[in-house]
Amino acid sequence: xxxxxxxxxxxxxxxxxxxxxxxxxxxxxxxxxxxxxxxxxxxxxxxxxxxxxxxxxxxxxxxxxxxxxxxxxxxxxxxxxxxxxxxxxxxxxxxxxxxxxxxxxxxxxxxxxxxxxxxxxxxxxxxxxxxxxxxxxxxxxxxxxxxxxxxxxxxxxxxxxxxxxxxxxxxxxxxxxxxxxxxxxxxxxxxxxxxxxxxxxxxxxxxxxxxxxxxxxxxxxxxxxxxxxxx
Amino acid sequence: xxxxxxxxxxxxxxxxxxxxxxxxxxxxxxxxxxxxxxxxxxxxxxxxxxxxxxxxxxxxxxxxxxxxxxxxxxxxxxxxxxxxxxxxxxxxxxxxxxxxxxxxxxxxxxxxxxxxxxxxxxxxxxxxxxxxxxxxxxxxxxxxxxxxxxxxxxxxxxxxxxxxxxxxxxxxxxxxxxxxxxxxxx
Numbered sequence: 001x002x003x004x005x006x007x008x009x010x011x012x013x014x015x016x017x018x019x020x021x022x023x024x025x026x027x028x029x030x031x032x033x034x035x036x037x038x039x040x041x042x043x044x045x046x047x048x049x050x051x052x053x054x055x056x057x058x059x060x061x062x063x064x065x066x067x068x069x070x071x072x073x074x075x076x077x078x079x080x081x082x083x084x085x086x087x088x089x090x091x092x093x094x095x096x097x098x099x100x101x102x103x104x105x106x107x108x109x110x111x112x113x114x115x116x117x118x119x120x121x122x123x124x125x126x127x128x129x130x131x132x133x134x135x136x137x138x139x140x141x142x143x144x145x146x147x148x149x150x151x152x153x154x155x156x157x158x159x160x161x162x163x164x165x166x167x168x169x170x171x172x173x174x175x176x177x178x179x180x181x182x183x184x185x186x187x188x189x190x191x192x193x194x195x196x197x198x199x200x201x202x203x204x205x206x207x208x209x210x211x212x213x214x215x216x217x218x219x220x221x222x223x224x225x226x227x228x229x230x231x
Numbered sequence: 232x233x234x235x236x237x238x239x240x241x242x243x244x245x246x247x248x249x250x251x252x253x254x255x256x257x258x259x260x261x262x263x264x265x266x267x268x269x270x271x272x273x274x275x276x277x278x279x280x281x282x283x284x285x286x287x288x289x290x291x292x293x294x295x296x297x298x299x300x301x302x303x304x305x306x307x308x309x310x311x312x313x314x315x316x317x318x319x320x321x322x323x324x325x326x327x328x329x330x331x332x333x334x335x336x337x338x339x340x341x342x343x344x345x346x347x348x349x350x351x352x353x354x355x356x357x358x359x360x361x362x363x364x365x366x367x368x369x370x371x372x373x374x375x376x377x378x379x380x381x382x383x384x385x386x387x388x389x390x391x392x393x394x395x396x397x398x399x400x401x402x403x404x405x406x407x408x409x410x411x412x413x414x415x416x417x
Contacts, residue, residue: 016393016394016396016397017393019371019372019396019400020371020377020378022372023371023372023375024375025371025375025376025377025378025380026377046415047416050414050416051400053350053353054353054357054368054372054400054403055372056350057350057353057354057357058357058368058369058372058373059372059373060350060354061354061357061358062265062269062369062373065264065265065268065269066274067261067264068260068261068264068274068277068278068281069278071278072260072264072278072279072281072282073256073260073282075278075279075282076256076281076282076285076286076289077249077252077253079282079286080249080252080286080289081249083289083290084247084249191375228350
């Protein structure tokens with residue numbers, strides 16, 4: 001009984017860290033403390049699943065908020081242009097490599113700690129494969145974009161989208177087949193919880209059509225652990 | 232391939248590199264926009280504000296000391312501007328369409344309970360949280376901010392960040408229970 005009381009503050013402390021553990025933003029030391037506690041405490045593990053549900057739906061909710069129009073960028077860069085004309089500064093050339101590298105940064109699987117080592121390794125492999133798919137898509141987007149408007153805006157807003165978490169056991173071949181069969185491409189990710197945003201159609205599908213398409217994709221259990229429509 | 236860090240981009244922006252600014256904007260504008268939109272509830276106002284946020288980044292890049300992540304710095308600027316705008320703008324400017332997208336007061340938890348999709352109920356309850364609770368949940372789950380980073384953005388002690396997150400989640404559970412979803416916690 002005394003031992004159990006002694007453990008209570010430690011358990012409360014661990015429980016307060018669960019949201020950050022799910023998001024992968026704890027220090028390694030705290031993350032290991034949480035992992036150990038989760039392995040020994042079934043109730044804590046159940047509560048961690050509640051946290052993960054909240055996180056997935058929070059991401060989904062935010063994704064449905066849409067994206068800003070090109071007007072915001074036009075206004076910003078017009079203001080910058082105006083300031084530059086008033087106080088000219090040294091211009092530098094555009095570093096395409098750096099630009100692409102910047103996009104790849106979004107694949108950094110810093111949020112994978114919660115998933116456990118085995119799952120993390122599998123998802124890291126997926127991230128590498130998906131980065132290739134993603135970059136191919138992005139390069140095409142850049143070529144067709146206007147000079148003053150960041151290419152990512154058009155590339156990430158045209159078509160129909162879904163949020164997906166891949167099955168950690170899926171192989172590279174499974175993923176390749178999945179993207180080929182569904183004519184899908186990666187737009188963004190991995191994000192918290194190993195969530196990716198994928199383009200499932202180049203057309204703006206209606207809500208029902210998108211739901212049907214996503215439901216078909218969800219049937220591919222070998223590849224898809226979770227999928228929902230997204231804007 | 233070595234990624235160009237946000238900090239390196241900001242150094243280039245401080246030197247007047249407009250293209251580095253485009254890269255930084257492309258990388259962060261959607262998240263900053265959504266963060267602002269969740270505060271002001273009006274897409275047009277949110278668009279104006281993100282232009283102002285990134286214009287501040289352009290102007291103040293030379294002062295950025297990299298004591299926090301660039302994204303944390305930008306969210307702190309965005310939060311300040313959004314809250315200032317909320318103090319300036321009357322409530323009638325809330326766009327009806329966006330209000331519907333963000334919060335649906337007519338669709339209270341009891342009505343939502345009739346919908347069997349637990350995920351949808353959870354999302355509805357997330358929108359029904361207070362602005363403070365919504366903000367902290369967004370920062371932790373969607374913007375992937377650590378305890379220390381949230382403290383820096385919101386301007387509260389780290390211990391308060393943890394307790395506010397706890398009470399936000401507790402309130403969420405209460406809303407879910409009222410909507411017929413008992414999670415057995417807290």
